[in-house]
Amino acid sequence: xxTYEDLEGDGGSNIIGQVVELGEKLRSRLDKIKYKVALMSxxxxxxxxxxxxxxxxxxxxxxxxxxxxxxxxxxPSIGHLLGxxxxxxxxMKDDGLxxxxxxxxxxxxxxxxx
Numbered sequence: 001x002x003t004y005e006d007l008e009g010d011g012g013s014n015i016i017g018q019v020v021e022l023g024e025k026l027r028s029r030l031d032k033i034k035y036k037v038a039l040m041s042x043x044x045x046x047x048x049x050x051x052x053x054x055x056x057x058x059x060x061x062x063x064x065x066x067x068x069x070x071x072x073x074x075x076p077s078i079g080h081l082l083g084x085x086x087x088x089x090x091x092m093k094d095d096g097l098x099x100x101x102x103x104x105x106x107x108x109x110x111x112x113x114x
Contacts, residue, residue, distance in 0.1 A: 033067075044075070053081040060104035067099055067107035076112035089113060 010016060030036070037055075039048050049070065056066045070078035079085055079102070088100035090113050099107035 049077045049081055053078060056106050057082070057104060060106050065105070065107075068109070070108070070110035070112070073111055076110045078110050079108060079112055082106060082108065084108070086112070 039052055041048055049072070052068060052070075056068055060066045068078055068082075070076045079088060082102050084100075084102040088102050088108055090100055090109060091098040097109065099109040100113060102108045
């Protein structure tokens, strides 16, 4: 039986090429976003989602285009905090998922919507 280290190449899956292609696609999409803010913590329950919802709401009130990516796997709550719950759904496009649009025009992409 061979171990991972014994394998040569990728078995024809082109996994390296796929990862590179997806990385370039992600970079291209992120380049279109002028400002990006990441909010994270190693501990749960410290108010990350509350802060995110409040900042997003304030920026949207001032006329900024705002989008939120809630990548919390265990307890995504941004839809609930913004008052849209499961009413906002992600839309499938040819080039991937499109964020749902909540109140104040805030674009929302959350694990709770999948």
